[in-house]
Amino acid sequence: MERLSYLKSINVSFNDLEGEIPSGGVFVNYSLQSFLGNKGLCGVHIVEVPACTNPGQQSKSKERKEISKMWKSSGSVYQGTLSGGSVVAIKVLDLQSEEVCKRFDTECEVMRNVRHKNLVPVITTCSSDYIRAFPLQYMSNGNLENWLYREDCQLNLLQRITVMLDVAMATEYLHHENDTPIVHCDLKPTNVLLDEYMVAHVGDFGISKILAVSKSIAHTETLGTLGYIAPEYGLEGIVSTSGDVYSYGIMLMEVFTKRRPTDEEICNENLDLMKWITQSFSGTMLEVVDAYLIPEEEQITSKSEICIASMVELALDCTLEIPESRITMKDVVKRLNKIKNSFLES
Structure with missing residues (x-):
């Protein structure tokens, strides 16, 4: 998520996450308020968060694996804010599952060709070796x-x-x-x-x-x-x-x-x-x-x-x-x- 250049703010509070908080991109200059309710998190650039025991020693693949254990389905949804102030929902998939990656491809294929006022609008898609994600229009009244x-x-x-x-x-x-x-x-x-x-x-x-x-x-x-x-x-x-x-x-x-x-x-x-x-x-x-x-x-x-x-x-x-x-x-x-x-x- 460090690589999402248009994402200007993020709040992952109360997701029971663990691991090292990234130090780049949207995570720069953030306070504890964005990470409340995640007792297993550690880092060096937020004063209130404890330092990691072995900072920088974990590989990216292991970090993703540890975080994915906390997810209850094929992924997680976060709330973020774009540079223009628009609030978005960011659906991030679990890359450890081959089936989930196939679902990402299917969803991309479907959403590429459909437009209707009663379908959830997909703003764009993000795909790389490290992430599969959909920034979606935020639905303030939930499901x-x-x-x-x-x-x-x-x-x-x-x-x-x-x-x-x-x-x-x-x-x-x-x-x-x-x-x-x-x-x-x-x-x-x-x-x-x-x-x-x-x-x-x-x-x-x-x-x-x-x-x-x-x-x-x-x-x-x-x-x-x-x-x-x-x-x-x-x-x-x-x-x-x-x-x-x-x-x-x-x-x-x-x-x-x-x-x-x-x-x-x-x-x-x-x-x-x-x-x-x-x-x-x-x-x-x-x-x-x-x-x-x-x-x-x-x-x-x-x-x-x-x-x-x-x-x-x-x-x-x-x-x-x-x-x-x-x-x-x-x-x-x-x-x-x-x-x-x-x-x-x-």
Whole structure:
């Protein structure tokens, strides 16, 4: 990261990092405030940080290895500031994994050819012997999963409809508005990021597939996330746009019920999220949707109930077992727009 000449500030606090703090580039003239919560760090150019036992003796490869142990996935995301004052997110990949490097190449190939208001904008890419990174537009409201499960974050019914419409439009663009269809392969709440205006953006194309013009399906050995994977994807490695539709439908159920597809209570009853909702659909949907969907100060209206039922019905149409029976993302966008407009009518 010393080599990123346009990066003017960085803060890696509370990442539990260890090793020697670099002494060049963006790390010059920085104070302890940029490195709080990293007890294993050492260095010589920051007064408050202890000196390393053997400064300068570790090889770069060993330093990277030690840092990578602290990462929970294929890499880490940092917040930085460019010379013009713009805040960016910097996604840095773990170079120790050959699979991660392949994902970097895939993501570069996908992002090179797509532009849509509901996709996470990639500012540029950084690739060398020492780093694979994406400076991305910073999304100040984090990801959708935080808004579903953190107690200090709540989304009302209209906000959830709007967010899922944003995701649907992004996915429709990938499937239907490119010369070759692009399958995301890992649609889930953590890959949906929200900007300062609560507009949703789909990101993380590391395992995406670009389908050949003459083919509507492909095969892969790289799986997405348990619970969101379509049956044909998980069993046979078949990748198609219908697989994304299935994942979208699961996420739609999760957004309205605040239940993960791997929810322990549901799994203990030998059910999955679809079966659990289907059993409840014959009764009142208000018993299974998230209690915060409609704030206490607002009354539940018939319009709200119709809207919720329509959204759940849409989710079930997305998650039919046979891929050919599922609706397309074009159909999803049309139906969501109709549901949202009906809900907003006075």
